[in-house]
Amino acid sequence: MLAFYAGAQGCMRLAAFNICLNWFRGLSWTYMSPTSTSLIDKVELRVFGGREWAVEGLCLIAYAVANFFMYYIPHNR
Numbered sequence: 001m002l003a004f005y006a007g008a009q010g011c012m013r014l015a016a017f018n019i020c021l022n023w024f025r026g027l028s029w030t031y032m033s034p035t036s037t038s039l040i041d042k043v044e045l046r047v048f049g050g051r052e053w054a055v056e057g058l059c060l061i062a063y064a065v066a067n068f069f070m071y072y073i074p075h076n077r
Contacts, residue, residue, distance in 0.1 A: 008066030014040070015059040018052070030056070 019029045032041060032052040044055050 004066055005070055008063050008070070011059040011066075012063040015056045015063070019056060 018032075022029050022031045030052040032045065032050060032055075034045065034050065036042065036045070044052070048054050
C-alpha cells in the first residue's frame with residue numbers, strides 16, 4: 001500500500017512541478033521542451049507525442065484515484 005501511495009505522490013509532484021515551473025518561466029502550462037535530456041520527459045514525448053496536457057491530466061487522475069483508495073476504501077488491518 002505504501003508503494004501505491006508513493007506512486008500517487010510522485011504523480012502529483014510531477015504535475016505540480018511541471019506546471020509551476022512552466023508558469024515561472026513565462027511559458028504555457030502545457031509546454032514541454034522537445035530537446036529535454038530528462039528520462040521522464042523523453043518517455044512522455046515518445047508515448048504522448050508532445051501532448052503535455054494529457055500527461056498532466058493523467059497524473060492528476062492517478063493522484064485522485066490513489067487517494068480515494070487510500071482514504072475512503074476500508075482496509076483490513
